[in-house]
Amino acid sequence: MTGSIAVIGLGPGHPDQVTPEASRALTAADELFGYGLYLERVPERPGQLRHASDNRQELSRAGAALDRAAAGTSVAIVSGGDAGVFGMAAAVCEAIEEGPPAWRAVELRVVPGLTAVLAVAARVGAPLGHDFCVLSLSDNLKPWTLVERRLAAAAEAGFVLALYNPISRARPWQLGRAFALLTERLPATTPVVFGSHIGRTGEHVSVVPLAEADPAAADMSTCIIVGSAASRTVWRPGLPPLVYAPRAASETSR
């Protein structure tokens, strides 16, 4: 008998941002797989097995879970944010395509979740209020030249940019290069939003003009939004500024 695999997005981190659909799917699983820090967010249930693995073990984790599912178990893999946005869903699909035929017979269900940038955006107003791109700055799995080409294309076409995986110990200079590239293409006053640990201990959100954006303000867990030339910053007495992308755009919008 073939089992099933659910790939579940846990949202940005606060339990109130986990959908009821995700909570139910977590409870229903016989075995949970995932990066240890994400598994820790899931309430314990007696009788449910847990297989924690290190970060960046996506493909082997997916394979281990598919093996269990193919053997008849009801398995869940957890991701932070949305499983489909730089999460485990693509790794599971890749494993299914490249793995043994038995894995193709496993019933797959992806349970969507709030991806980080939606939570960061909500904290400052509506910086994604118009067309935007979501881009990983990591060059672990793609060449840096491609990252630069995508940054340039998106900024020149007037998209707001959401940057995931902006910096890490192994990738220390890339974010500074990205800011430099964007500075050549966008006004110095373009708002840049840094957001991390939204809804969790250590939440940090800041808004600065592009000319003052400092890569040192980000770490692995930061999600960064870089506005377009059309983005607006609204100052409010006694309240933090709002950042939003106007709903209307003109041909001169960059």
Next chain:
Amino acid sequence: MTGSIAVIGLGPGHPDQVTPEASRALTAADELFGYGLYLERVPERPGQLRHASDNRQELSRAGAALDRAAAGTSVAIVSGGDAGVFGMAAAVCEAIEEGPPAWRAVELRVVPGLTAVLAVAARVGAPLGHDFCVLSLSDNLKPWTLVERRLAAAAEAGFVLALYNPISRARPWQLGRAFALLTERLPATTPVVFGSHIGRTGEHVSVVPLAEADPAAADMSTCIIVGSAASRTVWRPGLPPLVYAPRAASETSR
């Protein structure tokens, strides 16, 4: 005394995809504002006033809600999906920037929600598994030439595309033009996903190659995902195909 305004994303439509944070914020409000079809999704609470308005009345709806909040009321405005992605949050920010000073003193809270494309993507695998753009095809508030420029830039740089507001009675030809433009830039086999009413009565999801993508398969409520040249389709015996974007990309990825 100044009140507050919460702008709340209701998710794609299924009650299990409304976050607990959104449910709580809905219950806490004294008065609800929103497009009638979205308000109908919110459970009734005795004593809570409701102000339903037509679609496309975003700015006047935002102003009416801000007036009540400035008068001391605890107000909520609802949006489908995420309020920050082609929803009410940008309209509220715009109203605050352009309105009377009293509106700037109102406490604003945006409660994020699952935006439609995450729910559509989850149904077919992980089509957003790598860099992607989110783009409204509506030329009500921007010139069509700008839409075309953004489509071309995104496709040429290898982004997967998520298209919102693809078609309506007033905009009958734009989606066909978009498919034609993308056909010139992407392989004929590029997977295209049509998704509508996810998690609700009348849910419809289909996957076709770009060469066979038919604008007539979409309506106002459809969200469309157009893959990149790197996107993969995985055929499974007895199960629907999976679509995913590989996590790795090369410089030749278009």
